Amino acid sequence: MPKKRFEERPYDPISADLVRDVTAMKSSGQKGFLAQNPIAVISTRTAAPISQPAGQAEPTITKRFLLSRGEDAEMNAFLLRLQQSARSKVTLSVLVRAALAVVMESESKIREELQQQSFRLPSTHDRLALSDFEDRWRRSLQGALLR
Numbered sequence: 356m357p358k359k360r361f362e363e364r365p366y367d368p369i370s371a372d373l374v375r376d377v378t379a380m381k382s383s384g385q386k387g388f389l390a391q392n393p394i395a396v397i398s399t400r401t402a403a404p405i406s407q408p409a410g411q412a413e414p415t416i417t418k419r420f421l422l423s424r425g426e427d428a429e430m431n432a433f434l435l436r437l438q439q440s441a442r443s444k445v446t447l448s449v450l451v452r453a454a455l456a457v458v459m460e461s462e463s464k465i466r467e468e469l470q471q472q473s474f475r476l477p478s479t480h481d482r483l484a485l486s487d488f489e490d491r492w493r494r495s496l497q498g499a500l501l502r
Contacts, residue, residue, distance in 0.1 A: 434446075468499035
């Protein structure tokens, strides 16, 4: 029996989840979460804490993003250099959470920087425009954080 032909598509963990969620919502006639709760996206630093029953941890949400193989190799080498400097294990999740905390604490500076820019998300099929869009965000964040 012949084997199935190998497809050279990178693994995309997000698309399957999105398709499943959208089709489940359409078949049940539900509105999306943000359509039902337009003010649901708020900073956790300003929101009132949600009370949890004693002994239970707060529920977690997993966030994911895609990297090319080259970017993954660069990131792993970067983490290794940080581990050698810190003489301790440094995981990507620890680094991202720390960086996100710094960025969120600098929100007012970032908002000032963004008022000087005009951003529009390009088509997801235009890789060159997406790269330019990401680079503009990088420069804006860098400008705000270095002030």
